Amino acid sequence: MTAPVPDTGPATVLVLDDNATTRYILGSWLRRAGHQVVEAVDGAQALALLTGTPAHELPEIALVDVRLPDMTGFEVCERIKERPHTTDLPVVHISATAIEASDRTQGLHRGADAYLTEPIDPAELQATVTAVLRYTRARRRAERLADRVAALHRSTLALYGAADADAMVTAAALGAIELGAAQASAIVLGPHRENLHLAHCVLSGAAESAPEVRLSTGSAALLDALAHHTLGDATGTDTVRLTAAQWQDALATDFTQDHGLPVEPVTLLVARTKPGRPLVAVAVDPSAAEDLDQHRLLSQLTQATALALEALRSQAEEHALALTLQRSFLPARLPATEGVDLAVRYEPASDRSEIGGDFYEAIETPAGLLLAIGDVAGHSLEAAMVMGELRHALRAYAIEGHDPRTLLQRLDALLVQLRPGITATVCLVLVEPGRRRVRIANAGHLPPLLRLPDGSAHFLTEHGILLGLNLPQPPAATHDTPPGSTLLLVTDGLVEVPGENLEIGLAALRESFSRAPGDLDETGGLLLESFAKAQADDVALLLARLH
Amino acid sequence: MPAYTLTIDVRTHSTGATVVVLSGELDHQTAPRLRRVLERTPAGLPLVLDLTDLRFCDSVGIGELVFAARRTPVPESALPVVGAPADLRHLLALTGVERLVAHHHDVDLAVAALGPGAAERHAGP
Numbered sequence: 001m002t003a004p005v006p007d008t009g010p011a012t013v014l015v016l017d018d019n020a021t022t023r024y025i026l027g028s029w030l031r032r033a034g035h036q037v038v039e040a041v042d043g044a045q046a047l048a049l050l051t052g053t054p055a056h057e058l059p060e061i062a063l064v065d066v067r068l069p070d071m072t073g074f075e076v077c078e079r080i081k082e083r084p085h086t087t088d089l090p091v092v093h094i095s096a097t098a099i100e101a102s103d104r105t106q107g108l109h110r111g112a113d114a115y116l117t118e119p120i121d122p123a124e125l126q127a128t129v130t131a132v133l134r135y136t137r138a139r140r141r142a143e144r145l146a147d148r149v150a151a152l153h154r155s156t157l158a159l160y161g162a163a164d165a166d167a168m169v170t171a172a173a174l175g176a177i178e179l180g181a182a183q184a185s186a187i188v189l190g191p192h193r194e195n196l197h198l199a200h201c202v203l204s205g206a207a208e209s210a211p212e213v214r215l216s217t218g219s220a221a222l223l224d225a226l227a228h229h230t231l232g233d234a235t236g237t238d239t240v241r242l243t244a245a246q247w248q249d250a251l252a253t254d255f256t257q258d259h260g261l262p263v264e265p266v267t268l269l270v271a272r273t274k275p276g277r278p279l280v281a282v283a284v285d286p287s288a289a290e291d292l293d294q295h296r297l298l299s300q301l302t303q304a305t306a307l308a309l310e311a312l313r314s315q316a317e318e319h320a321l322a323l324t325l326q327r328s329f330l331p332a333r334l335p336a337t338e339g340v341d342l343a344v345r346y347e348p349a350s351d352r353s354e355i356g357g358d359f360y361e362a363i364e365t366p367a368g369l370l371l372a373i374g375d376v377a378g379h380s381l382e383a384a385m386v387m388g389e390l391r392h393a394l395r396a397y398a399i400e401g402h403d404p405r406t407l408l409q410r411l412d413a414l415l416v417q418l419r420p421g422i423t424a425t426v427c428l429v430l431v432e433p434g435r436r437r438v439r440i441a442n443a444g445h446l447p448p449l450l451r452l453p454d455g456s457a458h459f460l461t462e463h464g465i466l467l468g469l470n471l472p473q474p475p476a477a478t479h480d481t482p483p484g485s486t487l488l489l490v491t492d493g494l495v496e497v498p499g500e501n502l503e504i505g506l507a508a509l510r511e512s513f514s515r516a517p518g519d520l521d522e523t524g525g526l527l528l529e530s531f532a533k534a535q536a537d538d539v540a541l542l543l544a545r546l547h
Numbered sequence: 548m549p550a551y552t553l554t555i556d557v558r559t560h561s562t563g564a565t566v567v568v569l570s571g572e573l574d575h576q577t578a579p580r581l582r583r584v585l586e587r588t589p590a591g592l593p594l595v596l597d598l599t600d601l602r603f604c605d606s607v608g609i610g611e612l613v614f615a616a617r618r619t620p621v622p623e624s625a626l627p628v629v630g631a632p633a634d635l636r637h638l639l640a641l642t643g644v645e646r647l648v649a650h651h652h653d654v655d656l657a658v659a660a661l662g663p664g665a666a667e668r669h670a671g672p
Contacts, residue, residue: 377606379575423610425642444642465643469613492606502634502641 007137008130010034011060016046016076017094018069022118026063026094029122030129043071047079050086058089061132063116066095066107074110081111088140090132092116145293151178152297152304159308165190168312169199170213172282172305177203177211179297181288185261188309189220189278191316196220198259218257223279225250230270231279237271237299241286269299271306280306322355322381323348329388334362337369339435341545343520345528347493348538356538357383357424358491359391366401368433373489373542374426374445386419390426404428404441404476408467412443415468423468427489430476435546438487439476443467446492446506449513453484457514459506486520486545488513488527493539505531520545553577555584564593564658567615570600573608581611585618594618595657599630609642616647625649627657 013035017023027037038059040046050058062080066073077091090113095103104115113136114128155175162168169186176184185200196218201211229246230238242250248263266283282302289295326348334342342362348355357376362369372394376383390411397410407428415424425445429438440448444466447459462477481487490509512530516523520543527541556568565588573581588594596615604612616626626648631639639645651657 375606377575377610379607421614423606423613425606444644446641463641463643465646466609466613468610503637 007134007141010036011129011133012036012038012057013129014038014040014046014049014059014062014064016040016043016062016068016073017065018042018067019065022065022094026120026125029125033126033129035129041069043068043073043076043079046076050080050089051083055085058086060089060136061129062089062091064091064093064112066093066103074107074112077107077111088136090114090136092128092132094118094120141293148179148294148297151175152301154178155301156304156308159304160311162308162312165195165197165309165312166199166215168305168309169197170201170215172280172301173199173201173213174211175301175305176282176284176288176298177201179288179301180294181284181298183262183264183285184288185259185266185281185283186305187222187226187281187283188305189223191309191313192320193220193278196222196254198222200259200261214260216257216259218254218259220278222250222254223281225253226268226270226281227279230268231272233275235272235275235277237269237303239267239269239289239295239299241265241267242283247283267298269302271299271302273303273306273310277306277310280309319355322384325381326355326384326387329384329391330359331361331391335364335369337362337364339547340369340431341520341547343524343543344541345524346538346540347528355379355381355384356493357387358493358538358540359387360489360540360542361391361394362542362544363395363398365398365430367403367430369431369544370398370404370407371429371431371487371489371542371544372426373448373491373540374424375491376422376424378422382419382422386415386422386424389418390415390424394426404430404439405473408441408443408464408473412467412470412473416470419468421468423466425466427463428476429487429489429544431481431544431546435483436481437478438481438546439478441473441476443473446490449488449490449510450479450481451486451488451513451516453482455514457510459510481546483547484545486523486543489542489544490527491538491540551577553580555581557584557588560595560654560658562658562661564595564661565589566595566597566654566658568597568600570602572603573601573611574603574605575607578607578611582614585611585615588618590618593627593658593661595627595629595651595654595661597629597654598632598635601632601635604635604638606642609638609644612639613644613647616644627651627660629654629657 013030015023015026015037018041023039030037040049064073064076073093080086080089080091092114093107093112094116096118107115113132116128155171158171159168162171165188169188172186173184182203187198190197198216200214204211229240244263244265247266251259251261265286267286267289268283270279270281272279280302289298334344344360356379359374361372376386393414397407425443427442427445427448429440429448431438440460440462442463447461449457450460451457460479464473465471512527516526524541524543553571553573558566560566619626628648629651631650
């Protein structure tokens with residue numbers, strides 16, 4: 001980019017003197033050197049003029065006569081320095097001859113930046129103005145850089161705090177505005193690589209109001225077009241200036257969406273963290289990246305966006321992997337069995353939370369149709385793995401034709417042996433071959449609900465202790481199931497809510513189940529809808545109608 | 548003051564028994580901290596849990612109560628607990644963990660039920 005602006009270029013200079021001749025002489029010298037001059041005749045006029053001038057149009061230096069009709073030049077200087085609006089305005093005092101050295105030091109002590117004594121030599125005036133301008137401009141640049149580094153830091157925190165791709169492009173676009181861009185667009189591919197996310201932001205006219213951000217989504221083809229102008233397949237960062245036509249052509253590759261961006265030249269900054277990753281792009285108005293420091297900061301913002309996206313992506317990938325694994329542990333389909341209709345619903349815990357260890361199963365065994373539901377304590381990959389192990393072990397033992405109590409005791413022994421310290425609740429319901437009787441063995445799980453053909457529903461409450469403790473289980477309990485009876489097995493995600501009473505939750509579930517429609521799938525949907533709303537935990541439910 | 552979902556207050560009763568007072572929510576997020584506290588309590592001395600202000604307990608929390616019950620000095624003896632709220636008692640009943648605990652009205656009664664010389668011989672009801 002271009003070299004830094006020299007710190008000695010022309011400036012607007014305020015000349016404050018009650019003597020018209022002095023004002024004229026000083027003004028003409030300054031104008032000859034290329035400066036612009038504004039004049040004031042007394043302190044009040046000068047202060048009013050400064051107050052009425054917007055910050056970016058303020059003079060860059062003030063020449064102030066120390067003897068003024070309404071106040072001393074020292075006082076003017078102090079007023080200038082104490083107002084936030086003008087506190088950075090350097091003041092050069094000018095005084096008549098024969099001034100005491102103490103006057104001069106007083107002026108400097110009270111905030112002046114330099115002191116000239118009449119008769120003034122034009123070269124000395126020029127040199128003083130140049131020196132003062134050089135250091136105030138350098139200081140201002142350093143302050144602005146410090147402000148922008150702080151802004152970059154804030155934006156980086158916002159990027160890492162972003163919960164999704166939209167929040168991330170918003171943070172990146174706002175970050176570019178904070179770094180001095182008048183317009184900024186940030187473009188990333190979402191963490192699942194499904195969608196392009198774009199945020200466009202324009203610096204608002206009113207200084208106090210926040211810039212407006214417009215979000216849109218689109219196709220990754222746009223990133224391919226931008227990569228073609230920059231990094232290709234390489235990693236790292238790159239910056240390129242695109243003409244209005246090039247920018248428009250790139251935008252047009254995303255035929256899915258008109259992002260409604262202005263067709264103007266842009267400076268495009270891109271970053272890629274690893275080979276094979278999609279590009280992250282930030283486009284700003286070219287003037288925003290002209291300054292070398294500014295360009296570096298914008299480039300770092302783009303890199304920070306790419307890194308934050310990488311973090312978001314690995315988080316999303318981990319969760320997706322865990323969910324896939326968890327689902328692979330669950331039966332792909334339920335057996336078609338004579339005399340029993342089955343329906344199952346499984347809802348994993350909400351997107352950002354951890355995975356759980358709920359499971360269900362339905363197996364044809366020599367002793368009848370075995371229904372199972374269970375929950376391994378914990379929200380971790382380990383809980384999900386244990387769930388898979390338990391389910392497979394259950395299948396293996398069940399095929400040998402054991403009764404439900406023996407199955408629970410086998411699972412308990414397995415858990416104690418292989419996963420010491422982990423507990424699980426499991427409820428087994430064996431539907432006997434004639435379908436007219438069920439045998440329940442429940443290891444500390446929520447009791448199954450039985451709805452009779454007359455619509456009445458009650459919990460089958462016989463149970464033993466949860467698994468993983470190496471403790472014996474009571475014998476299975478037997479219940480009659482007249483034709484048309486329906487069983488409901490659930491995990492505690494359905495009824496267990498912090499701050500809510502478990503007993504009330506169970507009573508409400510029983511009530512809803514007794515009034516549920518005849519269709520099993522519909523019933524499952526309704527129950528999930530009315531009970532699993534506030535759920536952070538996973539929920540599994542298994543329904544069985546016995547003909 | 549730091550904000551805790553579960554506060555764990557460990558006291559030593561005049562008889563030497565360790566009293567752990569739980570308040571708030573015992574779930575999969577807070578349970579590991581209770582585990583670390585329980586592991587630091589003297590293994591040879593009786594343990595009493597005061598659950599009066601335990602508002603919520605999930606299946607992992609139940610697992611921790613089982614762990615605590617298994618830390619009692621005498622194997623197969625019940626863990627004295629004080630003030631378990633109705634909802635927790637319901638959950639203890641459903642999971643069958645009820646049989647591993649003995650309920651008491653207050654800490655002194657719970658400690659008294661441990662009997663003299665409880666440090667060596669912890670007698671459950």
